[in-house]
Amino acid sequence: MACVPxxxxxxxxxxxxVILDPKEKIEEEEVPFYDPHxxxxxxxxEVLASRYQVVSKLG
Numbered sequence: 001m002a003c004v005p006x007x008x009x010x011x012x013x014x015x016x017x018v019i020l021d022p023k024e025k026i027e028e029e030e031v032p033f034y035d036p037h038x039x040x041x042x043x044x045x046e047v048l049a050s051r052y053q054v055v056s057k058l059g
Contacts, residue, residue, distance in 0.1 A: 010053050
């Protein structure tokens with residue numbers, strides 16, 4: 001992998017991890033205090049604080 005500036009999208013390996021089947025159900029927990037207005041909407045590929053890149057979303 002090549003080095004890129006910290007605010008650019010990262011390059012990720014194409015092997016070495018398990019890809020989950022999207023048809024397979026995964027146990028999820030319910031959070032009774034959840035209110036979508038209290039959370040920041042992120043987008044896949046978004047880089048936060050010039051350091052963290054969103055690669056996946058839960059839910």
